[in-house]
Amino acid sequence: MLEVRISVWAELDEDGKKRLLARPKLKNADDLPEQVCGIIKAVRNTGDKALRFYSQKFDAVDSNELVLSDALQQQQLAKLTAECKAAIDLAYHNIRTFHSAQLPKDIKLETSPGVLCELKHAAFDSVGLYIPGGSAPLPSTVLMLGVPAQLANCRRVVLVTPPGQPKASDIAPEIIYAAQLCGISEIYTVGGAQAIAALAYGTDSIAKVDKIFGPGNRYVTEAKQQVGKDPLGAAIDMPAGPSEVLVIADEAASPAFVAADLLSQAEHGVDSQVMLVSNSQELLDNTMQAMNEQLLKLPRAMIAKKAIDHSRFILTADLETAAKVSNLYAPEHLIIQTNQDQQLLPKLTNAASIFVGAWTPESAGDYASGTNHVLPTYGYSRTHSSLSLLDFYRRYTVQTISSQGIKAIGPAIITLASAEGLTAHANAVKVRLTALDKQSKHSSEFKQVPVSSK
Template sequence: MAAMFNWATLNVAEQRAALARPQLADSASLRQQVQLIIDTVKLQGDKALLSYSQQFDGLAANSLQLSEAKKRSLLLALLPERKAAIELAYDNIRKFHAAQLPRDIDVETSAGVVCQLKNRPISAVGLYIPGGSAPLPSTVLMLGVPAQLAGCPRTVLVTPPGKPDADDIAPEILYAAELCGIAEIYTVGGAQAIAALAYGTATIGKVDKIFGPGNRYVTEAKQLVSQDVAGAMIDMPAGPSEVLVLADNSANPAFVAADLLSQAEHGPDSQVILVSDSAALIDAVKTEVATQLQLLPRKDIASAALSHSRYILTENLAQAVAVTNAYAPEHLIVQTCCDDELTEQFSSAASIFVGQWTPESAGDYASGTNHVLPTYGYSKTVSSLSLSDFYRRYTVQTLSAAGIRNIGPAIITLAEAESLDAHANAVRLRLAALNNINQG
């Protein structure tokens, strides 16, 4: 079970250890394995994808691309209540992200000098959607909706193959993809899918940027291809999922325990933390966690996550806020008597859930915010996924004759200060040409 700490009694080193994430697997060994997969896909293309499908998924055959006919057949199995839930989530996510549409900027910085900032959708994006024991239609919406709103000309979805046939994909994933206008769907998972998206094969065309969560192989593959100029950009660095709940004695222990367990069931390397100024609440939550855990189908996974999770007792809520900011959680749930006041004090959480009626599950599925978030402390500097991630921004500047006259002398002075004579000369020639025109 989770360890208990009294923050006020810890020295600096012990405090740092109390907030440490679970150790990631041997990164050197993992990197070698993933690099081999990437190199093989680059060299062999579809042949490598089919070989890995046999090796990792146990499938003798995989057509790689899901046909429209097969998709229609699978969609017939979608339960009406699930279809309605996906539609509700789609509508809310679309509303929130549509409000983020960027605007181009046009500014005359000096007389005759016009500078513009323009936004254009990324040409080709690849969406990685985890499958297997926990297919994630919610992630299709979180990635597909902003791609759709941005107007990306090409959106590609990859997801691990189904069983017993490769194209037996969860109908929930397919319906979410249909709502988002995604027609290009491939039954490929793991590091090999990331390699295919980054470099392209005969069947899967290369994309410019890759989005989506995955296991440690997928995460490592994303990091590797993003460091290769011939590869592809990625959405963000990410690791195991995590939640921190900050609660005082006014919180409902059952709600807090449920929130901790909802994150713990993600995976054995997930981490959940309760920070509170109330020892009584912590004790009550411990009891609730033990009770609720026994009812979970994924209790073995949740138990493994709890083994490296934490209960932290602080002297007061101000100290609890400081602990929270130091940890920089992916998800932060606030259940106190002064939620609104505290919410303004957080400086590093990726997504905040305020009040007893706001479970983290709301953001995972249907409130409208995006659940693709930085983890492992990256939220100190990296933001949650938003519509802007599906655009490229670039600048345009236009100088008239009056414009180059106005700022030209300053450009020459600054270029000379940096000993860049060719820069200065590019301006001198133009000013000289203008003087000749005027004298003529």
């Protein structure tokens, strides 16, 4: 029998509030960074040989070709059911529709006459998508990463996923089909920190990529952090942490719906956290009861129970206070089921993705509403963004100044550079203004000074 103690917000002092909303500490082995650093070094030194070694050691596959050939992809695809195919098609459609609207626009304007400034977007040339394996295939994550990569038109999109069982090539047909829809044909059966190292630095089989996307276990997360810090490694999408949801519900909410939403988060992993904040004691009690009923039917009940052990039920005086609690916690997923959703929405900051109303379960966003399910978590949603099409582009600027332009802004640059004590900065303008001066006086002498093509 599950029983989460209900905490009454108004009875807590500042310290108690802080403790109540603190995330569970991550229990990583102390030597995780060194372990991962060792794996990365091995892959940099011996390449594919190291990848095969770790496949045997960690994934218990005897042989790993690393590359999932077209023929093997086709072979797996034949196993896909029509129902699954249709569901992936629908999710692909919605995700593509939402992300298509995010295509960035270049900017080009004159800030002063003769001073042309541009902001340009360049899609990453090559990106690596990490798709976790393990207990279940995650075709939804393929879509969440593959659709924006396809829309950004990255030249090369690489998918890595842990080797299948019993054969390395036994990769779920759902993953391969989702990849196919996204135009991805380069698939490698390698996972863990070794896959991240291969993507960041390259091996004979797997060429280096510019940026790595996707969730993973603590080894993958640590490896992403390490290669992301190295300018010669690869950029990464965002910091990762355990998944979490916070639900704000009042007496108008259905306890069965709320319970189902909390459990759907709790089944992710034992380190998931679920939070229910309500102004109604009755809703809190009834939700607890509904959770106990629904839990009986869940195959992953053991996982969910452990997650619920470190979860919170919080009673607040009103919904406004509930919104404040949510802002303090800064959840990855925020579900609101109240009779004043629209009034609450503008007050809700610090959530990465918000699910509004009784008919919007979190699983809709996980799979098929169209929004991206790669989200900052563990408090990072205060300051980090949910994954968007923009994350597949690098922004850079271009300026083209005409002789007229430098005449206009040059004196100000000289003044500012001089104020900052940077004489050579001022001089780079002075040599040009002097040349222009002479040019206008004796135009024939300075033919060799090039004139801007503008």
